Amino acid sequence: MLRLEKRPTPSRAWAWGTPFLAVLLTMIAGGALFAMLGKDPVAVVRTIFWDPLLGEYAFYLRGQLLVKAGPLALIAVGLALGFRAGIWNIGAEGQYIMGAIFGASVGLAVYPTESRWIFPLMILAGGFGGWLWAMIPALLKTRFNTNEILVSLMLVYVAETILSKAATGFLRNPEGAGFPGSRNFSSYPAARNPELIAGTGMHWGVVAAFIVVIAAYVLLQRHLLGFQIRLAGQAPRAARFAGVRPNRLVIFCLGASGALAGLAGLFEVTGPAGQISIDFNQGYGFTAIIVAFLGRLNPVGILLAALLMALTYVGGEMAATNLGLPSAAIRVFQGMLLFFLLAVDVLSNYRVRIAAFVKEAR
Amino acid sequence: MTQDISADVLLAIEGIGKSYPGVRANDDVTFRIGAGEVHALLGENGAGKSTLVKMIYGLVKPDEGHMSLRGAPYAPAEPRAARAAGVAMVFQHFSLFEALNVAENVALGMDDPPPMRDLEARIREVSEGYGLPLDPARLVGDLSAGERQRVEIVRCLLQDPKLLIMDEPTSVLTPQEVEILFGTLRQLAAEGTSILYISHKLEEIRALCDAATILRRGKVVGTCVPREVSARAMAEMMVGASLNAPARATGELGPVALTVERLSVASPSAFGTSLKEVSFEVRQGEVLGIGGVAGNGQDELLAALSGEARTGRDVVRVHGRGIGHLGPNERRQAGLCTAPEERLGHAAAPDMSLVENALLSGAVRKGLVRRGFIDWPGTRAFAEAVVKTFDVRTPGTGTAARALSGGNLQKFVLGREILQEPGIIVVNQPTWGVDAAAAAFIRQALLDRAAKGAAVVVISQDIDEILEIADRFAALNEGRLSAPVPVAGLTLERIGLMLGGAHGMHKADVHAAEVAHAET
Incomplete structure (x- = not known):
């Protein structure tokens, strides 16, 4: 027994x-x-875990790893802050979509102006879009004590509806012969999120992910706010005794995770995805929940977990195409x-x- | 031994031992309980009292040794067998269903309950016969702690036990209720029922018990006749060291440090007690003891003082300055430190290290946070100072709070507040569940703080503790605080009346109490 x-x-x-x-x-x-x-189970597992790293097409697939891992890490680190505090943002997917729409809208609004301020502005708008979408569950929770899990999750479907409206309506490429989807950012240099080092998959979103991982690590280990986040998650009564204001924590954690998800969306839509389309979002917002837990809600662990999860994405695609x-x-x-x-x-x-x-x- | 125990032994325990992984809970325990004797089992927390009575009640099997009941071998495999042999037990924590009435609760605890009507009649008969009146039809949820205990006792008495085991029965009772309980127990003993009485309250044992067996670290370290030795001598046997009574410095009292004026707070929880117009003042160098039976607003009062619950600005004043609207950290800044009753989860985060727990309330006054960043080396040093000064037994400051024993964690929690050198310190149940040596240490630390000019408020259910360290006493009853009175010259009876009101369970008062219950 x-x-x-x-x-x-x-x-x-x-x-x-x-x-x-x-x-x-x-x-x-x-x-x-x-x-x-x-x-053949051995062949499948090898295709998923081995081939992308060291197999025949690894030179191409390795680059894909960072492309997938970047947004996952960016979103998961934000989610982990909330999860540590017992604040459950399940709607990162929606915040990711809204960030992409806000950021892309800024870029497309000024098309075809060329200025080096356009992309930074789009980044801000992307973060703002995600933050705004996360503020809905945050304010409803602090004002009316609603459940942030349900509200944030339901807002994903609202965001998806807005996305399809954007792709077929207000952001549709006027020169796209009526096909759904916005202009492609790859042909708009001022608003493009390029691959920084050819073949590595490294783009600004990946850079942002690395910065956020470090910042979150410092926040959790060294900063009072990080301590309060951990305290609130482990012992809510002790947190109140320590002077933590739960509502402020809700606003901060949902806001930060929303903004980071929004950033991930912006970097994705201007880089790897290239345009706002009905289904440019790849479910990163949901997968990031797995990544956050797999990484033990620890920023460094999340980075490793994001790479592992990217491996299953890339390898899984290989397995799907090669092994049916x-x-x-x-x-x-x-x-x-x-x-x-x-x-x-x-x-x-x-x-x-x-x-x-x-x-x-x- | 003056007791003639050889003549009529009810229960004989010979060389009983029990081990758990890493702990020798009982080691070669031998003693006898005479028929009709009230026998005290005395010892600190962790001395092995609970394991021993669990073996007698059939909850735990001994590893070695044997017991005999009225001369016949006795080895109950389960509580049912113990009850069949005439052994009954009243637990410290009640096992009652609040949504059921008294008779239903009694029936649930019986192996073979009679029809409900007969049972109700029996409950009335037995409870009144022993001076513990109970209405079988009342819902347990509406009963006070003392009345709930009666349900447990009556449940046992209905089985007509030969031996009644009582585990810390007075911890939830007012002095008057204690007197009634003792009356019942004496009556039972006179009728020939033996009582095994577990407690660490020495004065009670001296008042009630015929003989005492003292346990320390699982072994019998002494026996005595409680009436013939002093409480101090028993305490020293229990602890195994000589105890110093807290030293009181009778210094001059300073100006008023803490003022609470007409404090009314609705309890956040449905089962809590709202505070109603609580007012008091504490001067520098003074210890105010606030007594009361659990659940009369102690938690709510502490929350209102710690800043977890906010009030109007001038309801709580520190040196005349209104702080009622401020949160916990601003109040600490103003010199008001608090220690809640619940150690794990409220005063300390269970899974966090002692270092992190030192930061929890020490951040502001010890300057452990600079521009939002935590000074971990400074925090570690503070935690180490607390551990060292307050003799907290722990492998290190990196240990999780939940790994510490209750007494050690309490020393850490109180040390953390006291080492911040607050001008005002408020503690709730500072020695609850703490062994005698640690409790004496904590009380002394509080008195020392007062001697250095701090205003100290001790909220406690332990009347002896309040009498020992407080200058003035006030009673909290259903959210109302009595006017504080000097402790000097206060009689137990007076205290009981102050605590009592609706809880006063004088036989004559029972009717009045029931009327009061009906009104609430």
Whole structure:
């Protein structure tokens, strides 16, 4: 019989070990899933985890890793701030879309003016768009005590509706022969988010992600606000005793995660995606939730987790095209990762004892 | 031993031992309880009292040794077997359903309940027979703590026990309620029921018990006849060291430091108690003790003073300056530090290290944050100073708060506030669940702070504690505070009346109390 015994102090070794264990378990369970789909599990797992890094097309795929990891890290770090404080922004996808629409609108409004101020202005607008969208659940929560999980999640679908309106209506390319989608930013140098070093996938969004990871790390480790965020998440009553004002924390955490998601959207739409289209958003806002937990809500861990998740994206696409795996199977695979992570998390707070001698009834 | 125990032994415990991983909870414990004897089991927290009575009640199996009841071997496999053998237990924490009435609750605890009508009649008969009147039809949710305890006791008495085990029964009672309880217990003992009475309140044991067995670290370290030795001597046996009574410096009182005027706060929780026009003043160098049975507004009063609950500006004044509208950190800046009752989760964050917990309330006064950035080396130094000065037993300041024992964490929490050298310090239940040595240390630290000119407010349910350290006493009852009176010359009876009101369970008052309940 197995018995769980609460550890007096959470195990540090397991806190870092559980993500690796979760990846391993995901490979095993995912392999079983792929085998049941009639594919060679070893080949699939190798295609997902090995080929993008060291396989035949790695020179191209490696660049894709940063392209995918950048927005994931940017969004996940923002979400992690809130999650640490017990504030659950589930609607990053919506904030990401709204950031893209706000930023793109600024750029498209001044098309075809050339100025070096245009792109910075678009960045600000992108962050503002995401912040504004996150302020809706924030204010509803602080004023009326609504549930931010539901409100932020529902606002994703509102944002998606606005996005389709933008792509087919107010942001549609007037020279696009009636096809949905905005002008392509790749042909508008002042508003473009270019690849900074050819072949690496490094663009301004990735740079921003690195900066945000460092800033968030410093905030959480060294700054009073970061301490208050952690305190509020772990012991809300102690936080009030320490003088933390919960409402301010809600505003800050939702605002910061919204703004970062908005930035990610702006960088995506002006760079890798290139234009506002009905489905330019790739679900990064939702995947970032997995990334945040996989990275243990720790900024550095999130960076690593974002790279891992990017690997499953890139490798998963490879597996889908080369091995004919349904794309839903890849999403199940990513979901498994979160599932196993949460499941093995128990190890960092509990010690597993194999106990045959437990006879005592309480 | 003056008691003639060889003649008529009810329960004999021989060489009982019990180990848990890493702990020897009981080691070669031997003692006897005579028939009709009130026997005290005395010891600090963690001395092994609970494990021992759990073994007697069949909740835990001993590793070695044996017990005999009335000469026959006794080894209950489960509480049901213990009850069948005539052993009953009243737990410290009640196991009652608030939404059910008294009779239903009693029936739930019985192995073979009679029909409800018979049961109600029996409850009336037994409860009145033992001076513990209970209305079987009342909802338990409407009863006071003392009345709830009666339900538990009556539940036991209905089984006609030979041995009644009572675990810390007076911790929730007013002095008058304690007197009534003692009357009942004496009556039971006179009828031949033995009582095993667990407590660390020495004066009560001296008043009630015929014999005492003292445990320390799982072993029997002494036996005595409580009436014949002083409370101090028993405490020293319990702790294993000589205890110093807190030294009072009788200094001159300074000007008024803290003023609370007509403080009314609605409780944030549905089960809380709203404060109603609470007013008091505390002078520099003075200790004000605020007594009261739990749940009479203590938490709410502390929150209103700590700044977690805000009031009108001039309702709370520090040296004449209104601070009622300020939050906790601004109040700390003004010299008012507080320590809430609940250590884990309120005064300290369980999963955070002691260093982080030192920052929790020490940031402002110790200057641990500069331009928003935390001075971790300074915070660590502060935490280490608290650990050192207040003798907090911990592997290091990096240890999580939840890994500390209750007494050690309480020393840390109080040390954290006291080392900030506040002009005013307010503590709620400073020694709750703390062993005698740590409690003495904490009380002394509070008195020392007062001697240095601080105004000290001690909110406590422990009347002995208040009598020991307070200069003046006020009682909190259903959110109202009595006018503070000097402690010198105060009788227990007077205190009980101040605490009591609707809680006063004088037999004559029961009717009045029930009327009061009906009104509320």
